[in-house]
Amino acid sequence: NAGVTQTPKFRVLKTGQSMTLLCAQDMNHEYMYWYRQDPGMGLRLIHYSVGEGTTAKGEVPDGYNVSRLKKQNFLLGLESAAPSQTSVYFCASSYGQLNEKLFFGSGTQLSVL
Amino acid sequence: EDQVTQSPEALRLQEGESSSLNCSYTVSGLRGLFWYRQDPGKGPEFLFTLYSAGEEKEKERLKATLTKKESFLHITAPKPEDSATYLCAVQPTTGGFKTIFGAGTRLFVKA
Numbered sequence: 001n002a003g004v005t006q007t008p009k010f011r012v013l014k015t016g017q018s019m020t021l022l023c024a025q026d027m028n029h030e031y032m033y034w035y036r037q038d039p040g041m042g043l044r045l046i047h048y049s050v051g052e053g054t055t056a057k058g059e060v061p062d063g064y065n066v067s068r069l070k071k072q073n074f075l076l077g078l079e080s081a082a083p084s085q086t087s088v089y090f091c092a093s094s095y096g097q098l099n100e101k102l103f104f105g106s107g108t109q110l111s112v113l
Numbered sequence: 114e115d116q117v118t119q120s121p122e123a124l125r126l127q128e129g130e131s132s133s134l135n136c137s138y139t140v141s142g143l144r145g146l147f148w149y150r151q152d153p154g155k156g157p158e159f160l161f162t163l164y165s166a167g168e169e170k171e172k173e174r175l176k177a178t179l180t181k182k183e184s185f186l187h188i189t190a191p192k193p194e195d196s197a198t199y200l201c202a203v204q205p206t207t208g209g210f211k212t213i214f215g216a217g218t219r220l221f222v223k224a
Contacts, residue, residue: 004156042117042214043157043200059211090156097210098144104156 002026006091006105013081013112021076021108023091031094032074033058033102034066036087043090049074050097081112115140115205119215126191126222134186134199134218142206146184148177149200151217157200191222 035043045058047066094100149157163179
């Protein structure tokens with residue numbers, strides 16, 4: 001049972017570089033999310049998707065882009081990384097939106113120097 | 114403004130020493146309250162969903178309770194393997210489907 005798989009697990013970038021984080025889920029969930037987790041703060045929603053081909057902004061979307069070309073995959077892109085984007089990124093998925101538990105990946109530790 | 118506050122930030126217990134973690138929330142209306150467990154280097158793992166005041170749910174040594182303003186996660190006779198960060202999250206009835214997470218309580222259980 002793979003569940004939600006994120007790659008890579010660790011990444012170091014220089015300011016201004018770009019990168020893409022990949023999330024894949026094998027539970028046939030419609031809804032997928034990208035969160036960031038910073039020390040002393042709760043998980044914050046970056047972007048989400050309610051189905052294949054759809055994306056929407058969350059709480060902290062600036063500096064990030066996403067795409068969901070296939071139902072099982074949700075990509076998070078940073079076009080020009082900034083030190084403020086140093087964080088742990090989690091992908092999650094759920095069957096529904098309301099009162100539905102989230103299934104999380106194991107996270108990506110990103111450092112921007 | 115919708116808000117979730119967890120206390121304490123960290124809790125150190127001896128094995129077998131029961132205690133409670135607190136989650137206070139401020140929302141216009143509550144659709145659901147969630148508890149997750151997060152181990153170091155891993156993503157959060159779902160524990161419970163509570164929907165209305167007075168509701169309780171149990172799983173092994175954990176029991177979650179809900180009032181109109183807060184939720185408690187009671188840990189009875191904890192073991193070292195219960196050491197983790199416990200996250201509380203709420204889904205308000207307004208603002209779409211958004212889920213608001215607290216910062217978590219780090220629990221350390223010493224043998």
